Amino acid sequence: MPTTEIPTTFESLCLAAPVLEAIRDAGYVHPTPIQAEAIPLVLEGRDVIGLAQTGTGKTAAFTLPIIQRLLDGRSRLRVLVLTPTRELAAQVKSSFVSYASHTSLRVTDVFGGVGIGPQERALRAGVDVVVATPGRLNDHLERGSVSFANLETLVLDEADRMLDMGFAPQINRIIGRIPTNRQTLLFSATMPPEVEALSRKYLRKPIVVQVGRRTETAHLVTHAVYPVPRDRKGALLAELLQRRGTEMDSVLVFTRTKHGADRVARNLARHGIEALAMHADKSQNQRTEALARFRSGRVRVLVATDIAQRGLDIAGITHVINFDVPSQPEDYVHRIGRTGRAATAGDAFTFMAPDEIATVRLIERVLGKPIPRISVPGFDFGTVAAS
Numbered sequence: 310m311p312t313t314e315i316p317t318t319f320e321s322l323c324l325a326a327p328v329l330e331a332i333r334d335a336g337y338v339h340p341t342p343i344q345a346e347a348i349p350l351v352l353e354g355r356d357v358i359g360l361a362q363t364g365t366g367k368t369a370a371f372t373l374p375i376i377q378r379l380l381d382g383r384s385r386l387r388v389l390v391l392t393p394t395r396e397l398a399a400q401v402k403s404s405f406v407s408y409a410s411h412t413s414l415r416v417t418d419v420f421g422g423v424g425i426g427p428q429e430r431a432l433r434a435g436v437d438v439v440v441a442t443p444g445r446l447n448d449h450l451e452r453g454s455v456s457f458a459n460l461e462t463l464v465l466d467e468a469d470r471m472l473d474m475g476f477a478p479q480i481n482r483i484i485g486r487i488p489t490n491r492q493t494l495l496f497s498a499t500m501p502p503e504v505e506a507l508s509r510k511y512l513r514k515p516i517v518v519q520v521g522r523r524t525e526t527a528h529l530v531t532h533a534v535y536p537v538p539r540d541r542k543g544a545l546l547a548e549l550l551q552r553r554g555t556e557m558d559s560v561l562v563f564t565r566t567k568h569g570a571d572r573v574a575r576n577l578a579r580h581g582i583e584a585l586a587m588h589a590d591k592s593q594n595q596r597t598e599a600l601a602r603f604r605s606g607r608v609r610v611l612v613a614t615d616i617a618q619r620g621l622d623i624a625g626i627t628h629v630i631n632f633d634v635p636s637q638p639e640d641y642v643h644r645i646g647r648t649g650r651a652a653t654a655g656d657a658f659t660f661m662a663p664d665e666i667a668t669v670r671l672i673e674r675v676l677g678k679p680i681p682r683i684s685v686p687g688f689d690f691g692t693v694a695a696s
Contacts, residue, residue, distance in 0.1 A: 327380065356492060405438055495507070550582050
């Protein structure tokens, strides 16, 4: 079990000099709770189940100790990280590259939506770490371009999301090709029965590291609900963005559907507010470009479906706006987890139409607290929403 005294510096975690140098390059001083608890366990070679909300530093909790365990000089494919989305795969790869910048380790990512040829060449050339989505990795297995004969560590990242997306058959096929004598790390925001079954099947005497309750939201996020008729939501969004100006300089807007995301982006353009839509109908290049422009601040508003609610690590998002109320309380938690990250405050606004009142109340019951209502003159549909 983890020690009762939680380490307060990365040096106290006994990380190697090249890893500590990369951490200093990144500007990090103190490990987050999940990093402080998980890193020693991963270094020991233990199987770990990490349960934590978004924005807790979970990726570094496994990448840092894995890099250290790879510093013995043996060059071969020894680590596989499975993720649910292309965006998360690219970001986990980026974390590995950053934290391994003072080593000779080689990392590649493998996901669909782009040509398979360059990925195949990278795999055949030899890498130490592969970060992949299950579907495309199965394609490579069928082509014989990757071998797991020497694999030592398997990471199942965002396990609940992978199962939600129907990847269980692909995950089982992949794990069936991996040596059983390995270390397995499973990270998840929630622990539904499907994830519990997966852990029982593939992990050996795992240690559970849990940070916060599964429905807990980031402490630095300010929540608010705006009662508004459904057909006035677009006008309210434009009003808030125009009225608050630079205060809302990095805004992630969630819609329920792909068409809704496009419609919101077009409406904002008509109000002179540049916005980009991101959803599954966009090509990988379009999605990558949209993220790059949003991350750099060239575009202040990104409108997305729930494809973006998990796995996007974008610093400095000031506001998350639920244009449509999420149907599940845990989706609310995942969405607003895009702001209030890394000790930075953020705001989470939810636009509530009359037919969404019951869903908002369910979210409040699960969160264990009411969400304040904000009435905007000319937009509030009536006092019943605030009762």
